[in-house]
Amino acid sequence: xxxxxxxxxxxxxxxxxxxxxxxxxxxxxxxxxxxxxxxxxxxxxxxxxxxxxxxxxxxxxxxxxxxxxxxxxxxxxxxxxxxxxxxxxxxxxxxxxxxxxxxxxxxxxxxxxxxxxxxxxxxxxxxxxxxxxxxxxxxxxxxxxxxxxxx
Amino acid sequence: xxxxxxxxxxxxxxxxxxxxxxxxxxxxxxxxxxxxxxxxxxxxxxxxxxxxxxxxxxxxxxxxxxxxxxxxxxxxxxxxxxxxxxxxxxxxxxxxxxxxxxxxxxxxxxxxxxxxxxxxxxxxxxxxxxxxxxxxxxxxxxxxxxxxxxxxxxxxxxxxxxxxxxxxxxxxxxxxxxxxxxxxxxxxxxxxxxxxxxxxxxxxxxxxxxxxxxxxxxxxxxxxxxxxxxxxxxxxxxxxxxxxxxxxxxxxxxxxxxxxxxxxxxxxxxxxxxxxxxxxxxxxxxxxxxxxxxxxxxxxxxxxxxxxxxxxxxxxxxxxxxxxxxxxxxxxxxxxxxxxxxxxxxxxxxxxxxxxxxxxxxxxxxxxxxxxxxxxxxxxxxxxxxxxxxxxxxxxxxxxxxxxxxxxxxxxxxxxxxxxxxxxxxxxxxxxxxxxxxxxxxxxxxxxxxxxxxxxxxxxxxxxxxxxxxxxxxxxxxxxxxxxxxxxxxxxxxxxxxxxxxx
Numbered sequence: 001x002x003x004x005x006x007x008x009x010x011x012x013x014x015x016x017x018x019x020x021x022x023x024x025x026x027x028x029x030x031x032x033x034x035x036x037x038x039x040x041x042x043x044x045x046x047x048x049x050x051x052x053x054x055x056x057x058x059x060x061x062x063x064x065x066x067x068x069x070x071x072x073x074x075x076x077x078x079x080x081x082x083x084x085x086x087x088x089x090x091x092x093x094x095x096x097x098x099x100x101x102x103x104x105x106x107x108x109x110x111x112x113x114x115x116x117x118x119x120x121x122x123x124x125x126x127x128x129x130x131x132x133x134x135x136x137x138x139x140x141x142x143x144x145x146x147x148x149x150x151x
Numbered sequence: 152x153x154x155x156x157x158x159x160x161x162x163x164x165x166x167x168x169x170x171x172x173x174x175x176x177x178x179x180x181x182x183x184x185x186x187x188x189x190x191x192x193x194x195x196x197x198x199x200x201x202x203x204x205x206x207x208x209x210x211x212x213x214x215x216x217x218x219x220x221x222x223x224x225x226x227x228x229x230x231x232x233x234x235x236x237x238x239x240x241x242x243x244x245x246x247x248x249x250x251x252x253x254x255x256x257x258x259x260x261x262x263x264x265x266x267x268x269x270x271x272x273x274x275x276x277x278x279x280x281x282x283x284x285x286x287x288x289x290x291x292x293x294x295x296x297x298x299x300x301x302x303x304x305x306x307x308x309x310x311x312x313x314x315x316x317x318x319x320x321x322x323x324x325x326x327x328x329x330x331x332x333x334x335x336x337x338x339x340x341x342x343x344x345x346x347x348x349x350x351x352x353x354x355x356x357x358x359x360x361x362x363x364x365x366x367x368x369x370x371x372x373x374x375x376x377x378x379x380x381x382x383x384x385x386x387x388x389x390x391x392x393x394x395x396x397x398x399x400x401x402x403x404x405x406x407x408x409x410x411x412x413x414x415x416x417x418x419x420x421x422x423x424x425x426x427x428x429x430x431x432x433x434x435x436x437x438x439x440x441x442x443x444x445x446x447x448x449x450x451x452x453x454x455x456x457x458x459x460x461x462x463x464x465x466x467x468x469x470x471x472x473x474x475x476x477x478x479x480x481x482x483x484x485x486x487x488x489x490x491x492x493x494x495x496x497x498x499x500x501x502x503x504x505x506x507x508x509x510x511x512x513x514x515x516x517x518x519x520x521x522x523x524x525x526x527x528x529x530x531x532x533x534x535x536x537x538x539x540x541x542x543x544x545x546x547x548x549x550x551x552x553x554x555x556x557x558x559x560x561x562x563x564x565x566x567x568x569x570x571x572x573x574x575x576x577x578x579x580x581x582x583x584x585x586x587x588x589x590x591x592x593x594x595x596x597x598x599x600x601x602x603x604x605x606x607x608x609x610x611x612x613x614x615x616x617x618x619x620x621x622x623x624x625x626x627x628x629x630x631x632x633x634x635x636x637x638x639x640x641x642x643x644x645x646x647x648x649x650x651x652x653x654x
Contacts, residue, residue, distance in 0.1 A: 031612030090566030
């Protein structure tokens with residue numbers, strides 16, 4: 001946990017430095033006439049102080065924390081695969097339309113989350129796609145993209 | 152006379168067939184969400200919010216509020232039957248509820264949970280009705296410094312009640328404030344932190360952000376381990392849902408005490424509802440003549456926390472409706488819903504939109520009755536819902552999140568944003584950073600900034616304006632004391648103890 005906290009506090013410290021520089025570029029203004037970057041400048045300073053405090057706190061503390069919540073990732077590849085699939089879906093949905101892209105995504109998710117027989121995956125993803133389309137598009141009037149297939 | 156007129160107006164609003172339907176859908180979805188571990192009221196509200204864009208604001212608020220208090224009812228079912236709390240507010244119910252179920256007393260446990268929830272929910276609406284009205288009247292005299300003090304204190308209390316490190320919670324609150332800065336500056340209309348992306352000009356959208364941080368990250372946290380395809384559900388005959396006279400006599404005091412504790416703590420920002428369940432349980436155990444029964448199936452151990460969490464859900468509406476200050480993530484989404492519909496939550500809400508305020512109050516009375524009617528006969532169905540395997544449930548939650556995020560602006564960018572926040576939320580969970588302070592600070596950030604800048608303009612750059620004005624001075628003083636309190640070893644120890652119990 002100690003290393004994780006050190007790493008994360010350095011990340012936030014880096015972010016605070018970036019926001020601080022950007023706020024100065026935007027213009028902090030004065031106390032009488034606060035500028036566009038006033039609030040973010042103050043926020044970045046606070047974030048920097050808190051990050052440093054966390055870094056020092058965990059570095060000075062002797063030994064490891066008694067709880068170790070951020071234990072080694074277990075099936076992190078599955079998490080990465082799902083995230084990549086969601087990002088691809090976001091890019092593909094305007095091109096391929098709701099029905100095609102959702103069918104492909106659901107098939108992938110059903111297969112990735114827990115390995116299933118191919119016929120089960122195909123039937124489940126088809127049903128999910130069609131039912132969700134009926135409920136959200138037809139009944140609740142959500143506007144889904146049609147894509148180049150026209151559906 | 153005016154008061155009864157307002158109540159009548161509220162019932163007139165809620166008895167409109169459309170609003171009745173919205174109320175019914177809200178409490179039904181709320182119960183379902185409460186039963187299902189993995190999706191909470193935040194996810195459900197975020198998902199259904201886009202579907203309400205074409206509905207009148209009163210109907211929208213009635214439905215979304217129904218989801219919120221409905222989840223408190225539904226959460227107890229899983230705690231009692233599966234020993235898995237559907238919501239954080241039902242964690243403590245597991246201790247005695249599950250034991251009662253194992254002893255063949257699942258019926259009375261579910262029954263007293265539903266009745267306790269109903270009584271506490273109804274009493275808390277009475278409290279909400281009176282206090283919100285009074286507070287809104289007082290808040291009309293507030294200026295920017297008072298609002299700044301109130302908003303800042305809310306944030307500090309929230310971080311104080313953080314489950315893990317206060318320092319990390321403070322960091323997340325600041326990150327939320329910074330995220331609230333993205334978009335056009337409200338005073339100069341200059342873009343800030345938009346990186347040239349047009350979709351960011353209006354700022355970061357709260358719906359994909361909340362869905363990513365809560366919905367997506369919850370699913371990711373569950374799928375990074377081997378899934379248990381079937382939860383172990385206690386195979387027990389659920390009978391005698393109506394508690395016996397003996398059960399009632401044991402539970403009635405616990406219900407009333409739970410209601411008072413829940414209502415008082417529910418108004419506080421942050422984990423008010425969760426905290427109230429722990430405190431009400433501890434109080435019952437402390438004053439009981441037989442504390443040894445607790446943890447072994449004491450009915451008071453179910454009645455008190457279930458009453459507390461329902462009373463707290465009503466109380467959480469007080470700061471939102473009277474001051475325009477959301478105290479938890481669900482309230483933040485209700486806040487966003489009102490803004491989307493062009494209504495400014497705050498002291499003028501009751502005066503300018505009495506139909507919305509009183510309609511909501513009346514809908515909560517009605518919703519509580521509906522929940523009681525729904526919960527007891529439909530328990531068999533909720534148990535079946537629990538048997539949905541995780542490998543089906545998680546992809547479905549992901550799909551619902553995607554549809555919900557996309558429907559807001561019909562924008563693929565929102566899907567990317569949600570996925571990125573999902574990844575951030577997942578990492579935050581692993582590194583023990585809490586998302587609640589981030590979301591709340593994000594929601595109140597722009598108002599906090601506006602109040603700060605206006606106050607400084609009024610005082611010509613002097614920060615003393617926050618101390619010299621009595622209300623803001625007292626409020627900020629209390630917040631400062633609260634932060635100082637944490638330095639005392641006794642308070643630190645108590646916080647650690649609470650954390651251990653929650654874990």
